[in-house]
Amino acid sequence: xxxxxxxxxxxxxxxxxxxxxxxLLLSDFLRHELSLTGTHVGCEHGICGACTVxxxxxxxxxxxxxxxxxxxxxxxxxxxxxxxxxxxxxxxAFWEKHGLQCGFCTPGMLMCAVELLRANPNxxxxxxxxxxxxxxxxxxxxxxxxxAVERAAELQHAMAEAA
Amino acid sequence: MSTTVKSxxxxxxxxxxxxxxxxxxxxxxxxxxxxxxxxxxxGRYIDDIDLPNMxxxxxxxxxxxxxxxxxxxxxAAAALKSVVKVLTGADVARAxxxxxxxxxxxxxxxxxxxxxxxxVGEAVAVVVAxxxxxxxxxxxxxxxxxxxxxxxxxxxxxxxxxxDGVLHPERxxxxxxxxxxxxxxxxxxxxxxxxxIVRRRLRWPRSGAQPLETxxxxxxxxxxxxxxxxxxxxxxxxxxxxxxxxxLGVPAHKINLVPVIAGGSFGSKLFTHKVCVLAASLARIxxxxxxxxxxxxxxxxxxxxxxxxxIYDTELALDADNRMIGLRCKVLxxxxxxxxxxxxxxxxxxxxIVGPYRIRSxxxxxxxxxxNKCQQGAYRGFGSEVANFVIERMTRSNSGVRISSGxxxxxxxxxxxISTTAAITPRCSTRRCGCSTMRDGAESRRSIASRAAxxxxxxxxxxxxxxxxxxxxxxxxxxPASR
Numbered sequence: 001x002x003x004x005x006x007x008x009x010x011x012x013x014x015x016x017x018x019x020x021x022x023x024l025l026l027s028d029f030l031r032h033e034l035s036l037t038g039t040h041v042g043c044e045h046g047i048c049g050a051c052t053v054x055x056x057x058x059x060x061x062x063x064x065x066x067x068x069x070x071x072x073x074x075x076x077x078x079x080x081x082x083x084x085x086x087x088x089x090x091x092x093a094f095w096e097k098h099g100l101q102c103g104f105c106t107p108g109m110l111m112c113a114v115e116l117l118r119a120n121p122n123x124x125x126x127x128x129x130x131x132x133x134x135x136x137x138x139x140x141x142x143x144x145x146x147x148a149v150e151r152a153a154e155l156q157h158a159m160a161e162a163a
Numbered sequence: 164m165s166t167t168v169k170s171x172x173x174x175x176x177x178x179x180x181x182x183x184x185x186x187x188x189x190x191x192x193x194x195x196x197x198x199x200x201x202x203x204x205x206g207r208y209i210d211d212i213d214l215p216n217m218x219x220x221x222x223x224x225x226x227x228x229x230x231x232x233x234x235x236x237x238x239a240a241a242a243l244k245s246v247v248k249v250l251t252g253a254d255v256a257r258a259x260x261x262x263x264x265x266x267x268x269x270x271x272x273x274x275x276x277x278x279x280x281x282x283v284g285e286a287v288a289v290v291v292a293x294x295x296x297x298x299x300x301x302x303x304x305x306x307x308x309x310x311x312x313x314x315x316x317x318x319x320x321x322x323x324x325x326x327d328g329v330l331h332p333e334r335x336x337x338x339x340x341x342x343x344x345x346x347x348x349x350x351x352x353x354x355x356x357x358x359x360i361v362r363r364r365l366r367w368p369r370s371g372a373q374p375l376e377t378x379x380x381x382x383x384x385x386x387x388x389x390x391x392x393x394x395x396x397x398x399x400x401x402x403x404x405x406x407x408x409x410x411l412g413v414p415a416h417k418i419n420l421v422p423v424i425a426g427g428s429f430g431s432k433l434f435t436h437k438v439c440v441l442a443a444s445l446a447r448i449x450x451x452x453x454x455x456x457x458x459x460x461x462x463x464x465x466x467x468x469x470x471x472x473x474i475y476d477t478e479l480a481l482d483a484d485n486r487m488i489g490l491r492c493k494v495l496x497x498x499x500x501x502x503x504x505x506x507x508x509x510x511x512x513x514x515x516i517v518g519p520y521r522i523r524s525x526x527x528x529x530x531x532x533x534x535n536k537c538q539q540g541a542y543r544g545f546g547s548e549v550a551n552f553v554i555e556r557m558t559r560s561n562s563g564v565r566i567s568s569g570x571x572x573x574x575x576x577x578x579x580x581i582s583t584t585a586a587i588t589p590r591c592s593t594r595r596c597g598c599s600t601m602r603d604g605a606e607s608r609r610s611i612a613s614r615a616a617x618x619x620x621x622x623x624x625x626x627x628x629x630x631x632x633x634x635x636x637x638x639x640x641x642x643p644a645s646r
Contacts, residue, residue: 040210078203081203084200084205094198096192100198102375102376104374104376
């Protein structure tokens with residue numbers, strides 16, 4: 001059995017210390033070690049983007065990243081966004097605009113949208129297309145996903161004004 | 164038969180609501196009930212299922228398209244720490260029967276190949292281990308010795324193959340899996356009396372569904388009760404259970420199927436037996452729950468999502484007014500190495516063989532041939548998309564013949580009329596453009612008029628804003644239609 005390495009990561013605000021094999025993928029670490037199965041693995045080689053998480057705020061494919069590389073990093077997954085009865089504005093927008101069908105690519109899409117809207121609260125269509133351009137969706141044809149991200153920007157502005 | 168269409172007029176619409184009237188649901192955005200859980204990462208897809216004491220399986224796949232398996236040495240793999248079982252096809256076959264097959268005579272397919280591989284990617288051996296990582300390590304330690312056989316990659320060659328080129332000699336000395344001919348209406352008379360016959364050879368190559376989530380199953384077996392519990396992401400629970408029971412050799416009531424949400428199917432998860440039978444079989448052999456999830460390569464090379472792969476030699480009979488009267492198709496279908504659905508793919512195609520056109524006679528001659536490729540599955544139109552392609556290519560034949568308009572059974576407003584001069588004159592390619600622009604102005608006007616008459620509208624439908632066609636100038640967005 002390969003030797004293990006001790007890592008400390010903060011995932012969705014919770015600090016975890018684990019001993020992991022150096023070859024363990026970050027996606028498998030999140031899913032199997034921490035039971036955070038919201039992050040999906042579609043292709044396991046960086047093509048589909050379903051496994052995208054935010055690593056220190058940057059959208060990262062967790063299937064192309066080793067868990068040991070995330071040592072001392074802060075990770076955000078789809079589980080950090082909202083709950084079924086209290087959706088995050090991006091999730092709410094995807095629901096309203098039918099930005100998902102089977103839902104398998106959705107966690108990756110959501111995390112890309114979150115990263116975009118933090119940096120650019122008023123993205124134009126081109127910026128949205130660019131932000132989700134590395135993620136595959138086989139159901140929607142993308143148009144509703146783009147509409148959902150536009151709607152998410154509106155919802156976030158409405159919330160900011162209301163606050 | 165020839166008068167079927169004529170004697171069955173389309174009944175008037177029973178729609179009671181008039182366009183524009185306030186409706187309760189139609190035209191309203193409706194939010195899906197399942198979305199909140201999918202959006203919050205709580206979809207519970209197949210790979211999210213985690214049972215206590217669960218093992219993980221990985222499959223060694225053939226690197227050869229057609230070969231006899233001379234020997235498999237699993238000793239090094241079995242000796243690896245944390246490996247629980249390494250099984251060849253023969254080992255699995257001792258506990259589990261062939262996979263279900265809806266053709267007659269049957270084409271035997273197994274979840275792990277026995278004695279012979281018939282396509283690249285076919286399962287050759289399987290490892291069950293404490294983790295998927297270790298199971299995949301062990302795959303590298305399995306040594307397989309093959310004896311190559313002639314590879315049938317071209318269906319026209321495969322039809323003629325003899326000897327070792329025959330994939331399933333136990334069925335007889337031929338790769339022809341099925342040959343059926345379906346005729347409707349006075350085909351012979353229509354072709355004998357035709358003023359013109361348009362002939363084309365059309366090729367529809369293989370494609371695949373590629374859902375983002377692959378196929379998987381998590382199975383457990385209670386030896387005391389003899390019962391299986393199988394979590395799986397099939398999209399066809401009606402028959403998966405009892406067909407799986409046949410393979411496992413138990414009555415259907417001994418299998419409890421637990422459906423999970425499928426991460427995309429497009430038809431490809433209709434028939435997931437290779438995966439769920441394997442997982443269930445391994446759970447019974449190992450006495451512990453077993454998870455098997457295809458990785459992307461497993462899914463690419465050995466899934467159930469390969470689509471139709473056909474050569475159509477097609478003839479379209481026209482009368483003196485160039486109206487379509489008869490259609491004759493000789494189809495060669497490259498089914499791949501096994502044959503799940505028998506005539507199913509062609510039944511679907513046959514049900515819409517004339518498309519939206521009035522064609523009174525049809526002759527469909529289907530030959531399905533076995534080749535060294537993954538077998539076809541229930542991909543999307545399930546065979547009918549090819550028939551639609553064929554009929555549309557025939558009506559836009561580049562033979563120079565103008566096939567007459569007014570042959571649609573259903574009026575249309577959204578598409579160019581079928582006054583199919585498109586093959587010889589450019590037509591508008593603007594999306595959603597209602598114009599049926601042809602360089603030939605007379606033809607264009609006639610088709611618009613005929614369409615307007617069919618749709619009951621006094622004036623031709625409005626063009627979309629995107630079309631910048633000026634009157635009588637030809638569409639500015641035209642392109643050569645021969646593309």
